[in-house]
Amino acid sequence: MTNNKMLVEERSRDIGNFLVGRLLPFRRKRQVGPFTFIDHMGPSVIGPGNYIDVDQHPHIGLSTLTYLLEGEMEHKDSTGAEQLITPGSVNFMTSGYGVAHTERTPPHQRDGGSYPIHGYQVWVALPKEKEEIAPSFVHIPKADLPQWEDKGMKLTLVAGEGFGRKSPLPVYSPLFMLDIKTGKSNHLDIKGQLKGEIAIVVVKGEVISDGQKVGQGQMLIAKTEDECCLDLAADTHLLLFGGQPLEEERFLYWNFVSSSKDRIEQAKADWRAKEFPAVPGDDTYIALPE
Structure with missing residues (x-):
């Protein structure tokens, strides 16, 4: 493998009663x-005893992007947004x-039944001049995302710009997120x-x-200029994430992202003091990890 590329393995992380595979950040690459x-x-x-219940917790300085491949989740936030998240739609809380x-x-x-769940939760750091904007929530249905076929591949532009197209999702810096599926072996330029x-995240299959x-x-x-083409094995499913790096270093503590360590300390103090805005009608509270 050339020195300008890194291969990363998912690392298991426990989020309450649910295990996830963490891909980013890791020691050698933070963003x-x-x-x-x-x-x-x-x-x-x-199913019973294994539901997703992520109680009330805070964020600053970022947008969360939830993209499900299977199953459903219910999102509620302090802007008053309530949204059933379904496969293929994109949900973006700033x-x-x-x-x-x-x-x-x-x-x-x-209801006592068993249901599949599969998807990705992603954080996008805000540019420095946007870190303190007002919170917001946007839901874009699957049908409203750019979707096209190329040589037997099915491509969806989830966020940002790429392949001469633009997602309707409002983002704050130059980026892209694509969902790509192929039936037969294929070649993506x-x-x-x-x-x-x-x-390049392999959901299923293999890429060379x-x-x-x-x-x-x-x-x-x-870097995209070093990555001109990909060979996809048959029945492969990929997600591509990326874009222009932000100019300043970002600091990450728990659910907080900021270009300022002092701002993170303030967010920690605000959450301890329960001074964040709250989800209407919800009194749950995940304490700051010490």
């Missing part, structure tokens, strides 16, 4: 473009100066189609990049 955090949920099955939210298995799936750093194999549960990080 890819403005993407600061990528968690892979599942594929798993939820924290700005401060937001709190919950993520749960929806009530209609708490990204030269000139995507700009900045790129993370300059002789380097990338398999299920792995992520390859490169």
Whole structure:
């Protein structure tokens, strides 16, 4: 493998009663473009005793992007947003100066049955001049995202710009997120189609990049100018994340991202003092990890 590329393995992390595979950040690479955090949920099955119940917790300085491949989740946040998250739609909560939210298995799936859950939760750091904007929430249905076929591949532009298209999702810096599926073995040329750093995440199947194999549960990080083409094995599913890196270093503590260590200390104090905005009608509270 050339020195300008990194291969990353998912690392298991416990988020309450649910295990996820963490791809970003890791020791040698904290961000890819403005993407600061990528968690892979599942594929798993939820049911009695194993529901997703992520209680109320805070964020600053970032946008959270939830993208499900299977299953459903219920999102509620302190802007008053309530949204059933369904496969293929994109859900984008911008924290700005401060937001709190919950993520749960929806009530209609708490009926004693078993249901699949599979998807990705992603954090996108805000540019320095946008870190303190007002919180907001945007939901874009699957049908409204740019979708096209190329040589038997099915491509969806989830966020940002690429391949001459633009997602309707409002983002704050130059970035891209693509969902790519192929039936037969195929070849994807990204030269000139995507700009900045790129993370190639293999959901299923296998990709070969300059002789380097990338398999299920792995992520390859490169620069788009060094990554001109990918060979996809049959029945492969990829996600591509990336974009232009932010100019300043970002500090990460728990659910807080900021270009300022002092701002993170203030957010910690505010959460301890319960001075963040709250999710309407929800009195749950995840304490700051010490």
